[in-house]
Amino acid sequence: xxxxxxxxxxxSGFIMMVYGQFFPAMVSEWTSHLFDMIEQSxxxxxxxxxxxxxxxxxxxNVFAFMLIYSGSMLSAEAVSKDRKRPxxxxxxxxxxxxxxxxxxxxxxxxxxxxxxxxxxxxYLVLQLIIPEQPFSLLAQFVxxxxxxxxxxxxxxxxxxxxxxxxxxxxxxxxxxxxxxxxEFEILQNLSLSFFxxxxxxxxxxxxxxxLFNQQITTMKKVQEQExxxxxTRDALLESNVYKEIxxxxxxxxxxxxxxxxxxxxxxxxxxxxxxxxxxxxxxxxATSKMNEMISEILSEEIKQDINVDDLISYVISxxxxxxVNIDFTWSAENNIPPVKVNRIRFARALSNVIENxxxxxxxxxxxxxxxxxxxxDGVLFRVEDNGPGIDQENLKKIWEEGFSTNNSSGIGMxxxxxxxxxxxxxxxxxxxxxxxxxxxIFLPFKQGDEHDFNH
Amino acid sequence: MKKFIGIxxxxxxxxxxxxxxxxxxxxxxxxxxxxxxAPIGSEPILITSAGQGAEGAVTHLMVKRLNLNANYRPxxxxxxxxxxxxxxxxxxxxxxxxxxxxxxxKEEKERIKRIVTFANxxxxxxxxxxxxxxxxxxxxxxxxxxxxxxxxxxxxxKRKMDHGKxxxxxxxxxxxxxxxxxxxxxxxxxxNSVFR
Ligand SMILES: Nc1ncnc2c1ncn2[C@@H]1O[C@H](COP(=O)(O)OP(=O)(O)OP(=O)(O)O)[C@@H](O)[C@H]1O
Ligand SMILES: [Mg+2]
Numbered sequence: 001x002x003x004x005x006x007x008x009x010x011x012s013g014f015i016m017m018v019y020g021q022f023f024p025a026m027v028s029e030w031t032s033h034l035f036d037m038i039e040q041s042x043x044x045x046x047x048x049x050x051x052x053x054x055x056x057x058x059x060x061n062v063f064a065f066m067l068i069y070s071g072s073m074l075s076a077e078a079v080s081k082d083r084k085r086p087x088x089x090x091x092x093x094x095x096x097x098x099x100x101x102x103x104x105x106x107x108x109x110x111x112x113x114x115x116x117x118x119x120x121x122x123y124l125v126l127q128l129i130i131p132e133q134p135f136s137l138l139a140q141f142v143x144x145x146x147x148x149x150x151x152x153x154x155x156x157x158x159x160x161x162x163x164x165x166x167x168x169x170x171x172x173x174x175x176x177x178x179x180x181x182x183e184f185e186i187l188q189n190l191s192l193s194f195f196x197x198x199x200x201x202x203x204x205x206x207x208x209x210x211l212f213n214q215q216i217t218t219m220k221k222v223q224e225q226e227x228x229x230x231x232t233r234d235a236l237l238e239s240n241v242y243k244e245i246x247x248x249x250x251x252x253x254x255x256x257x258x259x260x261x262x263x264x265x266x267x268x269x270x271x272x273x274x275x276x277x278x279x280x281x282x283x284x285x286a287t288s289k290m291n292e293m294i295s296e297i298l299s300e301e302i303k304q305d306i307n308v309d310d311l312i313s314y315v316i317s318x319x320x321x322x323x324v325n326i327d328f329t330w331s332a333e334n335n336i337p338p339v340k341v342n343r344i345r346f347a348r349a350l351s352n353v354i355e356n357x358x359x360x361x362x363x364x365x366x367x368x369x370x371x372x373x374x375x376x377d378g379v380l381f382r383v384e385d386n387g388p389g390i391d392q393e394n395l396k397k398i399w400e401e402g403f404s405t406n407n408s409s410g411i412g413m414x415x416x417x418x419x420x421x422x423x424x425x426x427x428x429x430x431x432x433x434x435x436x437x438x439x440x441i442f443l444p445f446k447q448g449d450e451h452d453f454n455h
Numbered sequence: 456m457k458k459f460i461g462i463x464x465x466x467x468x469x470x471x472x473x474x475x476x477x478x479x480x481x482x483x484x485x486x487x488x489x490x491x492x493a494p495i496g497s498e499p500i501l502i503t504s505a506g507q508g509a510e511g512a513v514t515h516l517m518v519k520r521l522n523l524n525a526n527y528r529p530x531x532x533x534x535x536x537x538x539x540x541x542x543x544x545x546x547x548x549x550x551x552x553x554x555x556x557x558x559x560x561k562e563e564k565e566r567i568k569r570i571v572t573f574a575n576x577x578x579x580x581x582x583x584x585x586x587x588x589x590x591x592x593x594x595x596x597x598x599x600x601x602x603x604x605x606x607x608x609x610x611x612x613k614r615k616m617d618h619g620k621x622x623x624x625x626x627x628x629x630x631x632x633x634x635x636x637x638x639x640x641x642x643x644x645x646x647n648s649v650f651r
Contacts, residue, residue, distance in 0.1 A: 028554075035509050035551050042512035043527075089461025093468075108550045108560070114472045121465050128458060159474045163473070169508075169549050174589045176510035176547065179639040180517070188599065311457070 006078045013074030017099055018135060020067030024107060027060075034060055038173050043153055047182055050174065054190065057170045061152045062145070068103070069123075069144050072096045083127055083140075093120045110167040119151045126206045131213045139209045146205060154193040158184045170291065212454030237401040237411075244348070244415050252294050252344075260287050302425075303447075305338040308372050308379055314343065315350045316370075319358075326361055330370040336379055339443055341423055346443075349419040352412040353439045354385045360387035360437070378425070378444035391431035416441070423447060471607045488634045490648035495608055496541035496580045497650065500555040504529035504545045505551030505567040505599045508591065511545035513639070514584055521647050530546065530556050532566065541649070544603065546585045548595040560595060564602060571606045575588075581607040582649055586639045589611025597621070605629045611636070611645045 022033055034056050041049030077083075077094035088115045100116045103109055123144060130139055155166030158175050166175065263283055270276040309332055321328060357368045368385045390398060397403045399417055404410030413429075416439075420427045424447045431437040468556050484607060502525050504511040515527035525543070528535065529552075536542060552565050574581050579591065583603060586595065596617045604610060612622065614635040626633040634645040 031551055032555050035555050038509040039512050042510060042516060045516060084458040086457065086461035086464070089458075090464065093461075093465050108595070114469065117465065117469045117472060121462060121469060123466070124462050128462075166590075169551050172547075172587065172591045173509040173549060176587045176639070177509070177513055179590070180513045181585065183638060183640060305524075 006292045010078035013071045013076075013078060016067050016071030016074065017095075018071075020064055020069075021103060021106065022072055023064040023067060027063075030060065034170060036171075038170070038177060042177050042181065045181065047186055050177060051186060051190070054174055056188070057174060057195075058149065058152045058158075060170070061155070061168075062148050065152075065431065066145060067147055068099045069096060069119075069137060069148060072099060073140060083130075083132070084114060089124050092124065093117070096120050109169060110172075112164040112167045114164045115151065115155065115166070115241045119147055121391060122151070122202075123147050126202060129206050129210050131210065136209075139205075141176065141207060143209075146198050146202035150195050150202060153191045153194040153198065156187050157195065158187055158191075237414075244411060253291070256287060256291060256294070260284075263287070303340050303342045305340050306343055307338050308336045309334050309341065311339070311347060311350075312370070312372060313340070315347045315354070318347070318351050319354055324358060324361075325363060325365045326358060327365075327367040328370070329367070332372040333374045336372060336374045337445060339379055339445065340447065341443070342419075345419050346423065350381060350383075350441070352416050353441070354440075356412060357383055357387060357437070358384035360389070361385060362387075375442065377446070378442055381441040381443065382438060384436060384438045386434070386436055389431040389435070389437040390429065391433065395429060395431065459499045475495075488632050489634060490634060490645040491609060492648075494648065494650050496582060498524040498541070499539050500525035500541045500543050500650075501531060501533040501536055501539035502527045502529075502545065502566070503545045503570065504547070504552070505563070506546060506548035506596060507556050507558075507563065508545070508547030508549035508587070509552055510587070510591075511547060511552075512651045513586055514543060514545040516642055517646055521643065521650070523650055524620060527635065530566075531570065533569040536570060536574055536577065536579060540579065542570065542579055542581045543581050544571075544581060544607070546583055546596060546599055546603075547587045547591040548593060548599055564599065567599065568602055571603045575606055580609070580649075582646075583610045583612075584642065584646070585610070585612040585616075586642060592617045604631060607631060609645075609649060610634070611642050613637070613639075 002424065019026075034053065037049065037056060041047070041053055053140040065276065072092055072095040075095050076088050079091040080088040082088055096116055097113060097120075100111050100113060104111050126143060126147070127140060130136055130143065147154070154160060155168070155171045156174055160166065166172065175184075175187060178184055263280060267277070267280045270280075312330060312332055316330065354368065354370060364387065366386050368383065371382045371384075373380045373382070393404075394405070398413045400410075401412075401414045402410045417427055420441050420443070423443055425441060425443040427442075428440045429438070430440075463535050489568070502511075502514050502518060502635055507529060512527060515525065518525040526539075529545075548560070548563075553560060556563070558566070571581055583600070585591070585596075585600065600622055602608075602621065610622070610626055610631055610633045612633070612635050612638070614621075614637055616622075619635070623633065624633075625631075636642055636645065
């Protein structure tokens with residue numbers, strides 16, 4: 001346990017104990033009222049009054065000792081935070097008994113140590129069941145309260161007078177009075193029933209707290225499992241996005257491997273030509289450099305300046321327009337300054353958008369228009385088609401990984417979004433089915449917090 | 456298992472406490488006298504308290520039940536006894552009662568001692584009654600009994616009480632008649648025998 005926490009417990013415990021000790025003195029008016037009530041009940045030979053006096057006594061008693069017990073509990077907590085350890089248990093008992101001793105000394109009272117010891121043991125046994133949890137302190141207070149009320153009633157049980165129960169002043173007064181007034185009829189029944197009721201309440205309360213805590217633990221476990229599930233799902237989808245990249249790596253490396261293979265064949269054939277050998281070693285180093293560059297380019301952070309015209313032709317050159325009935329046009333404004341992008345990833349994103357439009361048109365006749373316009377602070381890429389479009393309800397879903405109406409992987413649009421956002425751009429989709437569907441990608445010229453890997 | 460050690464130790468302590476207490480007291484004593492053979496008191500009676508227990512009023516109820524002429528004046532002084540023929544003293548120390556009477560224990564003891572001495576001087580019989588028994592047998596109550604018993608004429612108490620032996624021996628030593636009863640209402644018979 002941390003130092004400051006320990007001090008707070010000790011100090012507040014001490015304050016409570018002091019208040020408890022001085023409680024009878026602080027409420028001396030109440031005390032003397034209680035005295036009068038008992039005397040009057042006898043003088044008027046009124047059992048009803050005696051009953052009221054008994055209730056007042058219990059309240060009075062519980063008040064005083066609730067403070068002392070709570071204070072002792074907090075102080076014991078300062079010694080050991082674990083209420084299930086003997087250190088805590090013995091400290092608590094010791095502090096309570098010391099308090100009872102001081103109380104007896106201070107007021108010439110005859111509070112029974114035996115009774116308080118029994119109370120302490122009852123409390124310690126019950127609280128073994130109460131698990132440690134954030135609000136267990138409150139539970140402890142309630143438990144203490146119930147035990148105190150229950151044992152205070154036992155104080156008034158005449159049969160236990162010999163066992164040194166209820167030897168304090170008011171309890172003795174009430175019992176002697178009742179011994180004559182009703183020959184213990186009243187107190188015998190009253191005290192025993194209230195003792196039982198509150199003892200049972202204390203046990204029920206403990207069990208409830210226990211069950212409640214069980215439930216909370218299960219709930220926490222379920223939540224934990226749900227979180228783990230979501231995490232694995234997210235990880236899975238992320239890996240889907242990276243599949244896209246892997247495909248790219250693969251796409252680019254395949255022709256390179258072919259080149260490398262063919263060159264090694266040529267090398268063997270022309271091994272005797274010295275000039276050729278030097279050329280070949282140059283070609284080899286170039287291809288291996290290219291190999292490295294591919295891996296580098298695929299890394300997200302690498303961006304380079306590129307002309308928008310070049311970017312567009314790069315995109316278009318990778319799209320297969322064979323066998324389609326589509327009227328594809330593209331345009332780019334002349335005055336657009338170069339943009340800084342990860343060429344391969346950004347081009348891939350753009351071609352994804354165009355491919356989506358093509359897919360939506362399918363065999364139908366239709367148009368796709370691809371344009372780039374200068375918006376002063378950035379470029380606006382726009383892909384427009386007149387295909388079946390996207391239903392209003394699906395417009396949001398297209399950003400979810402795995403959503404596809406084409407029985408495909410459904411990671412195109414999420415990939416687009418990821419790439420565009422990686423370039424600090426924005427992407428927007430609007431659709432009027434069968435009339436016009438547009439995807440707009442805005443790419444700012446200035447991207448804050450850039451990692452410039454350009455040499 | 457470790458968590459039961461503390462509780463085990465405390466339970467052991469409780470058992471020891473219990474054994475100690477049952478060994479130290481609470482024996483039943485058979486009455487020396489069932490009641491007085493001949494009345495010794497007459498009316499009017501002054502009922503006062505030694506120890507100011509709120510339950511002292513019970514004595515007043517008893518006397519009323521026996522249709523005896525009495526005044527209940529728990530805080531009476533020695534000078535008040537002239538008007539009475541018998542002094543009946545309820546014994547039971549109550550810290551709240553003494554405090555309520557704006558006294559301390561020493562003053563209370565002095566007061567009651569003066570009353571008893573004065574009554575002896577005036578040859579007014581002094582009857583002690585202690586219905587508290589084991590419910591009111593703290594050390595201060597016993598101290599009060601020991602203080603006034605030798606100077607009194609009759610002691611009515613309960614059979615069940617700690618220090619019962621001391622009281623019994625003291626009464627034998629000073630030749631004070633003593634009657635010990637079981638229930639509080641049983642005190643009515645010996646009390647009646649004082650006057651009729
Ligand atoms: N231009 C468009 N016209 C009509 N629907 C579109 C258009 N663009 C996207 N969509 C809808 O959005 C869905 C999600 O597109 P996304 O690119 O994410 O997945 P996909 O193309 O189905 O599969 P993948 O691109 O992974 O092969 C598509 O299935 C389609 O229903
Ligand atoms: Mg797609």
